[in-house]
Amino acid sequence: MGGHALACRTPPRAELLPSHMERTKTFSILDYDLSATLSSGQAFRWRRSGEAWLGVIGANWVRLRQEGSLVTAETANPVPNWDWLTDYLQAHVNLNDVLVTFPGDEPMRAAVAACRGLRLLRQDPWECLASFILSSTKQIVQIQQIVALLCERFGEPIATPPGHPAMFAFPSAERLARVSEADLRACKMGFRAPYLRATALAIAGGQFDPAKLSQLPPDRARAELMELPGVGPKIADCVLLFAGGFPSAFPVDVWVMKALRLLYFPRRRVSAARLKRFTGSHFGPHAGYAQQYLFHYMRTRGSDE
DNA sequence: GCCCAGGTGAAGC
DNA sequence: GCTTCACATGGG
Numbered sequence: 001m002g003g004h005a006l007a008c009r010t011p012p013r014a015e016l017l018p019s020h021m022e023r024t025k026t027f028s029i030l031d032y033d034l035s036a037t038l039s040s041g042q043a044f045r046w047r048r049s050g051e052a053w054l055g056v057i058g059a060n061w062v063r064l065r066q067e068g069s070l071v072t073a074e075t076a077n078p079v080p081n082w083d084w085l086t087d088y089l090q091a092h093v094n095l096n097d098v099l100v101t102f103p104g105d106e107p108m109r110a111a112v113a114a115c116r117g118l119r120l121l122r123q124d125p126w127e128c129l130a131s132f133i134l135s136s137t138k139q140i141v142q143i144q145q146i147v148a149l150l151c152e153r154f155g156e157p158i159a160t161p162p163g164h165p166a167m168f169a170f171p172s173a174e175r176l177a178r179v180s181e182a183d184l185r186a187c188k189m190g191f192r193a194p195y196l197r198a199t200a201l202a203i204a205g206g207q208f209d210p211a212k213l214s215q216l217p218p219d220r221a222r223a224e225l226m227e228l229p230g231v232g233p234k235i236a237d238c239v240l241l242f243a244g245g246f247p248s249a250f251p252v253d254v255w256v257m258k259a260l261r262l263l264y265f266p267r268r269r270v271s272a273a274r275l276k277r278f279t280g281s282h283f284g285p286h287a288g289y290a291q292q293y294l295f296h297y298m299r300t301r302g303s304d305e
Numbered sequence: 306g307c308c309c310a311g312g313t314g315a316a317g318c
Numbered sequence: 319g320c321t322t323c324a325c326a327t328g329g330g
Contacts, residue, residue, distance in 0.1 A: 041311055136312035142328060143311080190326025195313080232313050253311035273320085295311070309329085317322075 021078035027071045027086065031095035033117025034066040040296045041140045042121050042242050044131050044147045045170070056151075057088050058124065059169045061160045076159040090122050101284045107263035108290060111297035118296055120289055121242060125210035126203065127170040128243035129225070132235045133196050134189050142188075149187040154179055177204035195230025202228060213244045221246065241288040250279045250287045259294040 038046040038053050046055040052065040062085070063074040073085055086092065095117070102108045134150075135143050147170075154175050155168030176184070177200040184193035202208050208228060213221050221244055225236035233252075240249035252260075252275070260275050283290040 132311075135310095137310050137325085138312095138327080139310045139329070145328090185326085188327065191313095191324085192326080230313065234312060238311070251311070254309085255311065271320090299311090307330105310327100313325090315323090318320080 021080050023076075023078050024072060024074045025079070025082050025085075027073070027082075027089075027091055028069055029071055029089070029091045030069050031117050032066070032069070032071060032089075032091070032119060033115065034064060034071060036115050036118045036296060037089075037121065038064070040118060040292065041143075041299070042292070043123055043128075044140070044144045045151070047144075056158065056167055056169060058084060059156070059158050060084070061158055061164070061167050074161075076161050076164075087122055090119060093119070095119065098286045098289050101286050102290050102293075103282060103284060105264075107259070108293070110263075111290075111293040114297050115293060115300065118293060120292055122245065123243045124170070125213050125239060125243040126173055129199070129210055129228075129231070129235075129239045130170070130173075130176070130196060132238045133199060133228075133230045134192050135235070135238075136192060136230075146187055146189050150176075150184075150189075153183075153187065173200045173203035173210075176200035192230060198229040199231070210239075210243075213239070214246075218246050218248070222249075237288075241291075247289065248285060248287045250283065250291045252276060252279060252291075253295070255295050255298045256291055259298045262298075263294075 034053065035048075038055070039048075043055070046053050048054075049063070052063050054061075054063050056062065060079075061076040065072045065074075071089070071091075073082070099112060099116075102112065130150075131143065131147055134146050138146070151168040151170055154171035156171075158167050158169050160167050176196065179197065179200075181193050181197055184197055187193075189196065199208075203210065208224060213225070216224065218240070221240060222233075222236050225231050225239055226233065231239075235251075237249040237251035240246040241251060256279075257272070257275065260278065261270065264278070265275075279287065279291070
């Protein structure tokens, strides 16, 4: 499926644009469950809209739709190059190459059988870090609500297609560094407000650069993240995995802890420290991917989604 | 009312 | 090193 059938969607001034500038693009990706991926608590700016998903990547309004192995993207403005999107979706990853590295135990088999097609995204490090600072002891729907308020109040407005409501980019660290703690608290983030503000100040002041995270050795990257206020081992691992490109990072939250106890150590008292050691050795080179399968499997067991 | 949510930091042992 | 507790806020 190429661009020909989509030419009618080009805006009126298309004749002034290079022919490769399109508002829509269709990608063929095997083994990709878009809904599971966008709703699995990695990223917090996606909303279901009918059959599609609406979200923001960087300064781009994006609508994504999946039909079988075809994922179609629509943006507000014509796009010369879609690399930012395929990188975000990690469309080049062959899922089978990842799944074959998982341990062949019963819990992993069940998790993969239940949500095959679940993927890891590659997110912006600052947005990911800030979002997860806001995530502690919050349900995913509430994190989405806080992030939405933060973007509406402090993010730059971005282009939307005609008839669509205003949308905003995720606010920069420099912008949030200038927001008072009270105004942050007004976004319903509670005790997390001083953490977010202090981390934004550290980044704006040059003490930490999220963009350079992926260039550091894993241990160093994790240590630097944990220097930031409000960032402990779990949130550091989320940023390493979802934004830093560190595939062995293994965030352990209450759901993953439940999965480990229930599926791997039933009827045994195992300390949290021992479970952490288990996660570091048992799940292989793509441990973080395995973690996401366990997380999503636990969260969706018993429901249709 | 109660318990829980993609935790962290500080204080206590 | 470990465990316990406070921290805001909203959903079930």
